[in-house]
Amino acid sequence: DQQVKQNSPSLSVQEGRISILNCDYTNSMFDYFLWYKKYPAEGPTFLISISSIKDKNEDGRFTVFLNKSAKHLSLHIVPSQPGDSAVYFCAAYTGTASKLTFGTGTRLQVTL
């Protein structure tokens, strides 16, 4: 049962434009949602998180939006830069189970 889903396996965006990565979830008990970025041969790197009681969190070029009624969150990157090219994982955290549940990832390519 895939509780966290990223339906777009890949996304290509021009440098300077906005990148929007989407994520859907099924478990309404998740306490936090996170985005991780992964380069080849490296472990995932934490980008930004949002509590389930918030609907927006912003950190520099990265903004995460949470729509609880739709069980949907998105990561906006503005402006996109070539160094943002990586695989992005959406993850959800459950306090009771103390574990992260990851989506399958979206490969973002930022072109010149």
Add this chain to the structure above:
Amino acid sequence: DAGVTQSPTHLIKTRGQHVTLRCSPISGHKSVSWYQQVLGQGPQFIFQYYEKEERGRGNFPDRFSARQFPNYSSELNVNALLLGDSALYLCASSLRLAGGTYVEQYFGPGTRLTVT
């Protein structure tokens, strides 16, 4: 400060063999979690340890076991290896055990295990 380190980087094993993977957390971090990432999938939670005790377990068979040492480093052991165990094994450390509030996890580069 050094990040999370894992060893070995790569290894190849034969079906039926046993493997031990090692992880050293960031200095001061007391919690270690293990994840398995199969090609094309996101990381799947295997175990979490805190203060040398198992605090969480994912949906993995008993062939998978782990332990945490007094210096907070950790080992993941897999017995009777199957072809399907081929994956990237990630270790993550965090300052403490999270409860209702998320505590950031820092991931190591992983160990790539190939079972032939």
